Amino acid sequence: MKHFYSVIILPVLVALTLAGCAMNSFAPATSSKAGSPNAESAAGKAIIPDSKEWEPLGKTRTGDCYYKVKRTDDASNIVTVSTYKIVTDDYRKNTIEKLNKLHPDLSKNYENFDHNIRVDEIDCKNKRYRMKEIVDYDNQGQVLRVNPHHDQEWQHIPILTGLDKLRQKLCEPEVKPAEPKKPSLLKKLFKKKK
Numbered sequence: 648m649k650h651f652y653s654v655i656i657l658p659v660l661v662a663l664t665l666a667g668c669a670m671n672s673f674a675p676a677t678s679s680k681a682g683s684p685n686a687e688s689a690a691g692k693a694i695i696p697d698s699k700e701w702e703p704l705g706k707t708r709t710g711d712c713y714y715k716v717k718r719t720d721d722a723s724n725i726v727t728v729s730t731y732k733i734v735t736d737d738y739r740k741n742t743i744e745k746l747n748k749l750h751p752d753l754s755k756n757y758e759n760f761d762h763n764i765r766v767d768e769i770d771c772k773n774k775r776y777r778m779k780e781i782v783d784y785d786n787q788g789q790v791l792r793v794n795p796h797h798d799q800e801w802q803h804i805p806i807l808t809g810l811d812k813l814r815q816k817l818c819e820p821e822v823k824p825a826e827p828k829k830p831s832l833l834k835k836l837f838k839k840k841k
Contacts, residue, residue: 693733693761693762693786694733694761694762694784694786694788695733696713696731700715701713701714701715701731702714702715704730704809704812704813704816705809705812707732707809708735708737708738709732709734709735709737709738710732710733710734710735710738710762711732711733712730712731712732712733712809713730713731713732714728714729714730714731714813714816715728715729715731716728716817717729717766723770724770724771724772724818725768725769725770725771726768726769726771726817726818727766727767727768727769727779728766728767728768728769728813728817729764729765729766730764730765730766730767730813731762731763731764732762732763732764732765733761733762734760734761734762734763739757739758739760742754742757742760743757743758743760753792756785756791756792757783757791759785759786759787760783760784760785760786760791761784761785761786761788762783762784763781763782763783763784764781764782764784765778765780765781765782766778766779766780766781767779767810769804769810769813769814769817769818770801771814771817771818771819773801774803774804774814775801775802775803775804776801776802776804776810776814777796777799777800777801777802778796778799779795779796779799780793780794780795780796781793781794781796782794
């Protein structure tokens with residue numbers, strides 16, 4: 648019976664998470680510090696990620712998002728990245744409503760749903776990704792649910808999504824314009840006077 652519930656609940660949670668950071672486009676981050684957004688959870692202040700570890704990524708309709716690179720494999724051009732999303736009240740309520748229909752006992756735990764951390768691999772060269780894991784947390788930092796995604800197929804990264812913005816940030820670093828060349832000192836010394 649437990650296996651039956653996990654078969655039903657897992658796709659629902661995956662669908663809800665895909666509607667979050669990775670698949671939504673981002674608004675510009677409201678602050679340059681990760682510890683300053685004004686996000687509220689159901690029981691008070693949301694758990695803000697450590698600004699020494701997490702970089703702000705932006706806001707989506709489902710919550711404020713942050714990211715950190717876990718690993719970069721230059722040989723395969725694959726970046727492993729974690730995305731931390733502080734969920735909005737609407738996202739929390741939507742999650743609870745969907746879980747209520749399938750498994751009321753699990754939905755009660757989600758009344759204090761605060762944030763989730765999603766781990767993805769991004770194939771920079773081929774503009775693809777595959778989800779590795781999603782972990783939901785309550786407002787005390789306790790794990791609500793771990794959703795591992797073993798042997799996931801590579802998926803194309805849709806353009807104009809948060810995942811595409813993250814790919815651009817990690818795979819296509821900003822190229823600074825080249826400074827204009829200054830005449831060498833020797834040319835100045837040997838320059839003919841008119």
